[in-house]
Amino acid sequence: MRISLLIFSLCSTVSFAQSTSPTASSLDDTLQLNEVVVRGYATNRRLLETPASIGLLTRRDLNQRFGTPTLVPALNTLPGVRADERSPGSYRLAIRGSAIRSPFGVRNVKAYWNELPLTDAGGNTPLNALDVRALGRIEVIKGPSGSLYGAGTGGTILFSGLSVPANQTNVEVSGLAGSYGLLGNGVAVQTGKNNSAIAINYNHLRSDGYRDQSALVRDNVSLIGSFGVTEKRTISVLGLYSDLHYQTPGGLTEAQYQADPRASRPATRTLPGSAEQQAGIYQKLGYLGLSHEYRWNDRIQNTTVLYGSTTDFANPFITNYEKRADQGIGGRTITQIRLPNGPLPTTFTVGAELLRNFTVDRNFGNRRGVADTIQTDEELTARQSTLFVQAETQLPAHFRLTAGLSRNDVRYGFQRFPTRALNAQPAQILTRNFTPVWLPRVALLRTFGQNVSGFASISTGYSAPSSQEIRPSAGGFNNTLNPERGTNYEVGLRGSALRSRLRFDITAYQFQLRETIVRRSDAAGAEFFVNAGRTNQRGLEAQLSYDLLSPSSLSAQPSLVSLLRFWNSLTLTNYRFRDYQQGTADLSNKRLPGVAPATYVTGLDAETRVGLYAHVTYQFLNPFPLNDANTIQSAPIQLLQATLGFRRSLGKHWLLDLYASGDNLLNRTYSLGYDLNALGNRYYNAAPLRNGIAGARVSVKW
Template identity: 85%
Template structure:
C-alpha cells in the first residue's frame, strides 16, 4: 500500500461510509490528547477543533508529559506519537525526527521549527535547544507533522508548538516536588502560580542530576522559567517568557558491536591513535538564556494582531576527543501575525498574514583538547545567520461542509562566514565567505470535509524547503561549506479522523508520500568529526495511525454513581514507513533503493491508562521497533526494541487547599539490552549507545492552593 500513496487522495471517495458509525459526542471534562471532538489546536493558526483541522497534528497534555512516565524527560512522551521519534544517545543528548530520519543530526534538533506561543525557539541557524527545556514546566505540546513552511518557514520535518502550565483563574498555588531513581537520579522542583482577573504568572524552577548508566555519562541540569500574561485593557494583552538553562552532561561516545556486547556500560575506548572519551573528559557545557515579549491587540471581534520580539544567548563548550570547541551565540528576532475574520460573507473566510525575521551571530573557536582542557587555538571563526519569512493564508468555508486552506510563504536564508588568522604557521589572512540561498516560495493547499459531527477527512499538498543549518555549513570537521544545497520536496497527504460508539472509540489515520531532493546526510572523517553532503533524492512513504477505546470514561458516570474506576483506556500508536534513497552514488557504490538509515519500517506503541475515584492511577506502555539500517549501505542493522514502562501512583486532595501525588515508575521492565539512540554512519563502526537496563524512579508532589 505504501508504494501507491499518491492514489490515497481517492480515500475521500470512501469517507462517507464512515459517517454511518458516527454518534453524538458526549462532552468531556478531561484535558486529553485523544478527545478529537472537543480539543482545540493552534496549528496553522486555525484555533479549531482537531476534527476540523486539515493537517496531521499530534497532541500531548500534562497527563502525557508529567504523569504517564516517571522519567523527567520529553523523550518517552514524544515517542507515543505516530510519526515522531525522539532519541537520547546519553542523558541530556536529545535528537528528534518528525517524519524522517536523524541522519542530519548527530546531536541536537534540526530540520524542525519550534515555538512557544508564537515566540520562535528555533534560531536563525535552524537549531532548536530542546535539551534546554524541562518537561516539568510544560503543560501541552502540539506537533505538526510534515512540511509546514507556508506558515512557519523553512523545515521539511514539522513544527512543534509548546505551551506552559495552565494557571488557575482567581487562585494562587505552590507545588513542590522531588524524585529519585536508579543510577544516581535525583531531582526537585517548585512551581509558583497566581491567577487574577487581569493577569496570570508562573515561576518554575527544576533541578535534575544523574550519574548515568554508562561510564562517563553523568548529567546536571538547572532550569528556571518565568511566564506572565497581563490583560492591560479589554483589547490588549502583554505576555513575557523568560528561560534560563544551565546544563552539563558527559558524552560517553559510541561503541562497536563487539564492545557493546562485551560491556554495554563502557564509554568509548582509546585506540592506538586517539584517547578515550573519559580521558579527554568529553562532554557538553551549555548555558541558554531566552527573553521574549508578546503583544496581542484586538481591534474588534474580527481583527487581531500578535507581535513578538525575543533575544537569546548561548554559551557552549564541547571538549571532544580530537579538539575543544567553544561557541557563543547571540540571537534576536521577531514575528508578527494578523488575523482577519470575515464570517458573514457567502463564503466565510479567515485571512492570516505575517512575517518572521531571525538573526544569529556566532563566534566559534576550536582548540586542542588536552585531557579536558583547551589547548592551542586551531581556528577562530564568526558566523552570521539570517532567516526571513513572509506568509499569507486563507481558510474558507465552502458549501457541502468543505473547508479549503491555501497558504503561501517566501523564505530567504543567508550566511556570512569569516575565518580569522591564528598564530599557527602558514595561517591565511582573514577571509569572508557568504552563502545566500535563492529565496523560495512555499505553497500549501488543503481540503477538509466533515461527515456528521464526529468524522472528518482531509487531503493536502505542501512543499518543503530546508536550508543547511549553521552546524552543517560550519561542521565540527571545520571550514565553511559553499556547496551544500538546501533540501526541497513535495508532500502529498490524506487523513481520516473521528469517533464512534458514543466517542468511546477514536481514530486518527494519515498516509503520505514525500519526494525529497538534495537530501542532506552526515559523514564523519577518520577522527570522528562530522561533515555533510547532499545525497540525491529520497522517496518517503508512510502511514500513521492512532486508536483508542475507553472502557470506562468519567462522562459515562452520573453524579450519583460511585464506581471505583473513573477511566480505563487502551490506546495504540502505529507508524509504518518506507524511506528509500534514489539516484544516490557513494564512491563506486550505487546505494539507490537502499533504506534511509535511522527510520524503523514499523513502530508500535500501545498503552493502558487507568484512574480511580479514590485517587489511584496506573499507566502501562509497551513500545516495539523492528530493526532498521544504521548506515547508508544498509550493511548494519539496529537491534529490535521492546520497551515496557509502567507508572503507579496515588493523587488525592486533602481538605480544600492541599493535594498529594506520590508515584513509582519502572523503565525497561523486560530488562532488554537496547539503544535509545544510535550513531548513524558512524566512523569505525561505533554505532551503539547503550540505554539503561531495568531501572526505577519514585517521586512525590505536594501542592497548596488558596
C-alpha cells in the same frame, strides 16, 4: 509540528489545581474528539476541523504517564515521531525520519512557544534547555509546514506552559530519586489575579548515568507572565534560563557494545578515549521573549513577538575543544482577519518572521578536558526571513479549503581569522545566500456529521543547511551544500464512534525529497554533511484509543474507576534513496538509515476516584539500517514502562501525589539512539537496563 494520528492524547490541559472529584485531582479532564482545539496553522479550531496531521500531548502525557523527567518517552508515543537520548541530556528528534541529519541536537524542526520562535536563524532548536515538568501541552505538526512556519521539511512543534488558575495562587514542591544516582527537585508557583497570570518554575536534575562518562547536571528556570493591559491589549513575557552539563560517553562498536554496554568509547592506537578527554557538553542558555496581542475588534487581531537569546557553549571532544558564544534576536508578527458573514466565510492570516544569529566559534586542542592551543577562530552570521499568507474558507457541503504561501530567504556569512602570527594568511570572508523560495500549501477538509472528518493536502518543504551543517565540527565552511526541497502528498481520516468511546486518526503520505542532506564522519569522528540525491518517503500513521468505561455511564452511576483507556499508535514507513551514488557504489533503493519500517506503541491508562492511577506502555521497533549502504542493522527494540501512583486532595487546599515508575522492565540491552553512518562502526549507545524512579508532589492553593 508534524502531522500525526491522535490516540489517547485527546485531552485538553486544565489547571493542576482543578479537581474532578472531591477526593482526587486529575491532571486533565477528558474531552471528546470533536471538542479538542488545536493551534496548528493558526486555525484555533477543533482538531476535527483542522486539515493537518497533528499530534497532541497534554500534561497527563508529559508528567504523569512516565516517571522519567524527559520529553523522550512522551514524544515517542506519537506516530511518526522518534526522540533519542544517546546520553542523558543529548536529545535528537526525528519527525518523519528527519534524524538522518542530526548526529546530535534538533535540526530540520521548527519550534515555537505561543508564537515566540525557539528555533534560531541557524535552524537549531535547544530542546534540552526545556524541562518537561514546566510544560503543559505540546502540539506536533508532522511534515512540511513552511507555508506558515518557514523553512523545514520535518515538522513544527508548538509548546505551551502550565495553565494558571484564575484568581488563585498555587505552589507545588516536588522531588524524585531513581537508579544510577538520579535525583531531582522542583518548585512551581502560579498565581492569577484579575487580568494577570504569572508562573515561575525551577527544576533541578542530576544523574551519575548508566554508562561510564555519562553523568548529567541540569538547572532550569522559567518565567511566564500574561497581563491584560486593557480590554483589547494583552502583553506576555517568557523568560528561560538553562544551565546544563552532560558527559558524552561516545559510540561503541558491536563487539564493545556486547562485551560491556556500560563502557565509554575506549582509546585507540591513534586517539584517546572519551573518559580520558573528559568529553561532554557545557551549555548555558538564556532566552527572553515579549509578546503583544491587540484585538481591534472581534474580526481583526494581531500578535507581535520579539525575543533575544544568548548561548555559552563548550564541547571537549576526543580530538579538540570547541568553545562557542551565540547571540540571537528575532521577531514574528501575525495578523488574522475574519470575514464570517459573506457567502463564503473566510479567515485571512498574514505575517512575517525575521531571525538573526551571530556566532563566535573557536576550536582548541583538548588536553584531558582542558582547552589547549587555539586551532581555528571563526565567526558565523545566520539570517532567516519568512513572509506568509494563508486563507481558510468555509465552502458549501461541509467542505473547508485552506491555501497558504510563504517566501523564505536564508543567508550565511562566514569569516575565519588567522591563529598564528608567523606566515599568517588574511582573514577569509565567505557568504552563502540561498535563492529565496516560495512554498505553497493547499488542504481540503470535509466533515461528516459531528464526529468524523477527512482531509487531503499538498505541501512543499524547503530546508536550508543548518549552521552546524554549514560549519560542522570537522571545521571549515561548506559552501557547496544545497538545501533540501520536497513535496508532500497526504490524506487523513479522523473521528470517533460508539458515543466517543472509540477514537481514531489515520494518515497516509508520500514525501518526495530532493538534495537530501546526510551525515558523514572523518577518521577522528568529526562530522560533515553531503547531499545524497533524492529520497522517496512513504508512510502510514495511525492512532486508536478506546475508553473501556464511557464518560456518560460514569456520570450516571459513579464508580470507583474514573478513566480506563486502551490506546495504540502505529507507524509504517518505506523510506528509500533514489539516484544516490556514493563513490562507486550505487545506493539507489536502499532504505534511509535510522528509520524503523514498523513502530508499534500501546498502553493502558487507568485512574480511580480514590486517587490511584496506573499507566502501562509497551513499545516495539522493527530492525532498521544504521548506514546508507544498509549493511548494518539494529536489533529489534522492545520496551516496557509502567507507572503507579496515588493522587489525593487533602481538604480544600492541599494535594498530594506519590508515584513509582519502572523503565525497561523487560531488562533488554538496547540503544536509545544510534550514531548513524558512524566511522569505525561505532553505532551503539546503550540505554539503562531495568531501572526505577520514585517521586512526590505536594501542592497548596489559596
